[in-house]
Amino acid sequence: MAGTDRSKADAAAHIQPGPAIVLVRPQLGENIGATARAMLNFGLGDLRIVAPRDGWPNGKAFSSASGADVVLDRAQLFDDVPAAIADCQHVYATTARPRYMVKPVVTPREAAGEIRTRMGEGETVAVLFGAERAGLTNDDVILANTVITAPLNPGFASLNLAQAVLLVATEWYQAEQRAPTRTLDPGNSRASTAEEREAFYRHLEAALDDADFFRVAEKKPSMRRAIRNLFERAEPTDQEVRTLHGIVTALSDRRADGRRRFER
């Protein structure tokens, strides 16, 4: 037991600051455990689990973690993706197939270099991984700024969950910092968090609802996705999110004024 405690402490000491690994609606405890094992091989320790099918904690996860218990012990449980990434400034979504969204798509190697750079600049980063069979939904992917797709055999692209995490983790471990893909003036602003952007989307959608913008009910989900995708791609700073709030407020007030004027 002393040996186990010591090896746990040893493993914990080798966890480095790294991106959060977010498992979205994972099904099998075995895969959560295998993911923790894959992570710890590369010094990653921030595991976030969204709505696991079989609840949490899950004994099967621990029995298949091959000793990476330190990662499972620290894992955080969330009800939905927005809650899991609330504190994150840049979010990556892993997908095996194209999603036909206008979003940058990078390989795990390219993502790894970017993540090193972003984290070196103090940003918080998360990588989303979907459930075993279906992967991430389009609504999950919309919440991400960038898509990661691994180069795989076009005739056979079939990774299990822990293997997908492994491909990202090994690249992250080996990555050097790359030149930033974007420069922020650090004196005036910082990258917005997912929570700040989410608050803006809710504000905007409430205003649009109020304005009867979503007339055709069936089109509402795709319109919402299109709006989110546009703004996520723009990667607004915290200051820009405040500006966007101001715009929505101003426009809805003007419309309200206009209506009053009309009613008058």
Place this chain on the structure above:
Amino acid sequence: MAGTDRSKADAAAHIQPGPAIVLVRPQLGENIGATARAMLNFGLGDLRIVAPRDGWPNGKAFSSASGADVVLDRAQLFDDVPAAIADCQHVYATTARPRYMVKPVVTPREAAGEIRTRMGEGETVAVLFGAERAGLTNDDVILANTVITAPLNPGFASLNLAQAVLLVATEWYQAEQRAPTRTLDPGNSRASTAEEREAFYRHLEAALDDADFFRVAEKKPSMRRAIRNLFERAEPTDQEVRTLHGIVTALSDRRADGRRRFER
């Protein structure tokens, strides 16, 4: 069924010429299946299985291959490592821990570039992976020219078999050809095969046995390993192996002559 046949044919069409993946004494059929799946994701199709604990074919391998049956269907079974690598000119051994042998040690990324180069020059290449718990024995590693060790968390290096294969396979898939690490004059010689080198070792060892070189029986295994390691590292050409045979023959004949002279 037509769909399955078509997807098998599709997967087979996407297998590229690549290194042989040699599983040495694997225990669980599940891991053999998971290895086939990992391989096919990166277009690898040459799986060689040495003395699997539970025999071959193994139903559990097929049920855990997630459709990578084309790799299992083509897999070759061997009794020992020398037979499995007989046709290979350059052999890599994967190890998680240092083996204290004088051999080049490279990362999967470095190995991948070398393998692309070697195969581009027409060489045959194999990569050895050890059993689930213990990995490769020192006798297995001795048979390799180069060791591959992945960069992993020093506090927690614990990959399963298919994950170890995945790390090599993803690097191979992404690798560009690198400058050769060694230049052969292609007009006069080629890299020797493992079978040719093995025949030389047997010749040399028989001659040494005959000369009572292995006096201390307990030391024989380590002496044999040291000899093999030296020559594997030198990567002799086919011509050089013939020369080595000639040297051993000449020396043993001279010794035989000497003995005759002494007896006379």
